[in-house]
Amino acid sequence: MTVTGLVPVASETFEPPGPRDFDLPPVFGDSILFAKPALLLVLSAIVVLGFFLVTTRRMAMVPSKTQFAGEQAYGFVRNSIARDIIGTKDFLKFVPWLVATFFFILLNNLFGIIPFIQFPSFSRVSFAYGLAALVWLLYNGLGVYKHGFFGYLKHVTVPNGVTGPILVLIIPLEFFSTVIVRPATLALRLFANMFAGHLLLILFTLGGEYLLLESSNVGYKAVGVVAFLLAVAISFLELLVQFLQAYVFTLLTAMYIQGALAEEH
Amino acid sequence: MAFGYLVGGAAFYGGLGWLLDRWLGTSFLLPLGALFGIALAMYLVFKLYLHA
Numbered sequence: 001m002t003v004t005g006l007v008p009v010a011s012e013t014f015e016p017p018g019p020r021d022f023d024l025p026p027v028f029g030d031s032i033l034f035a036k037p038a039l040l041l042v043l044s045a046i047v048v049l050g051f052f053l054v055t056t057r058r059m060a061m062v063p064s065k066t067q068f069a070g071e072q073a074y075g076f077v078r079n080s081i082a083r084d085i086i087g088t089k090d091f092l093k094f095v096p097w098l099v100a101t102f103f104f105i106l107l108n109n110l111f112g113i114i115p116f117i118q119f120p121s122f123s124r125v126s127f128a129y130g131l132a133a134l135v136w137l138l139y140n141g142l143g144v145y146k147h148g149f150f151g152y153l154k155h156v157t158v159p160n161g162v163t164g165p166i167l168v169l170i171i172p173l174e175f176f177s178t179v180i181v182r183p184a185t186l187a188l189r190l191f192a193n194m195f196a197g198h199l200l201l202i203l204f205t206l207g208g209e210y211l212l213l214e215s216s217n218v219g220y221k222a223v224g225v226v227a228f229l230l231a232v233a234i235s236f237l238e239l240l241v242q243f244l245q246a247y248v249f250t251l252l253t254a255m256y257i258q259g260a261l262a263e264e265h
Numbered sequence: 266m267a268f269g270y271l272v273g274g275a276a277f278y279g280g281l282g283w284l285l286d287r288w289l290g291t292s293f294l295l296p297l298g299a300l301f302g303i304a305l306a307m308y309l310v311f312k313l314y315l316h317a
Contacts, residue, residue, distance in 0.1 A: 159313055169305055177273025177306075185269060255266075 014210045017202045022123055022195070040121045044107040048100070077102045077250065085254035086261070094257055097138070102250040105131070105190070109242035112198055113235045120194040120242070125187070132187035135253050140179070143260035152260075186252055193245045197238045204231035267314065270306040278302030 026034040055070025063071060077099045082091040105122065112120030122128050143152040156178050157171045204227050211224030282298025285291070 159309065162309070162312055166308075170309060172277055173270065173274050173302065173305055173309065176277040177269040181269050181273040181276065185272065 037121045037124045040111050048103045081250050081254050086258045098250050102246055105249055106246035113238055120198055122190050123194040123198045125191045128187040128191040132183040136183040139256040139260040190245050190249055267310045274302030274306030275299045
């Protein structure tokens with residue numbers, strides 16, 4: 001078979017999906033604020049708030065099914081993230097932040113595979129930057145509050161157990177990795193996972209659709225069916241990644257809080 | 266955390282090398298600085314986490 005034989009015979013050529021598929025036009029008006037990703041953020045905030053309002057509306061000693069669901073969700077973040085990482089002494093006042101972060105990110109990620117929504121909001125990098133900026137303000141603010149400005153600066157830049165002239169080289173490195181690299185990797189990890197997952201899904205579904213419907217070759221049609229099946233399989237993989245990224249983001253937030261509050265580095 | 270140190274080391278000392286490159290008109294200080302930063306980061310990671 002020649003190389004040209006690999007190209008399916010079709011009326012129009014296949015356009016592979018790319019970053020431009022993430023630039024969604026405004027649903028109404030001409031402001032970017034009314035584009036799908038921004039509206040999804042608002043929707044997720046309403047849904048998460050609604051979920052916890054409904055599940056905690058009538059609290060009873062013997063919980064109803066909805067109260068049980070809410071308590072399980074809350075308890076997961078409270079115990080296995082906040083308490084385990086920050087420690088029993090200080091963790092309680094950070095639980096609301098961490099619970100809100102976790103379920104906000106989780107729902108926005110799940111939007112990537114919920115039928116008819118099918119867009120993970122954090123595949124737009126600016127949202128991830130915004131979230132990481134909040135975390136940056138939180139842990140640095142906490143550190144300054146706890147140790148004082150210069151005390152925190154020392155806390156951040158001078159690692160425990162490192163002494164001598166090598167500190168001259170270490171201090172800028174520590175400062176750079178804690179203050180600049182940390183929020184960037186936090187944001188990019190979430191963004192890149194959501195971006196890549198969504199790209200993979202649209203590639204397999206659009207490619208499958210093209211092979212199945214636009215090509216006249218039976219073999220290509222069969223490959224198109226396989227592509228659709230793979231898209232379903234990847235959706236399950238994405239479910240795992242979406243949960244994991246929400247978990248990792250919250251876990252790292254808790255670790256940064258713990259690091260800022262710690263007595264020693 | 267360890268990853269952050271590696272990126273931070275390469276970025277900071279690589280950036281320093283880049284600035285020196287621009288100033289002196291050379292081109293070898295950027296990779297040299299990046300490698301030096303990574304080496305320093307690895308020293309720090311071993312120092313901090315090996316005995317922990």
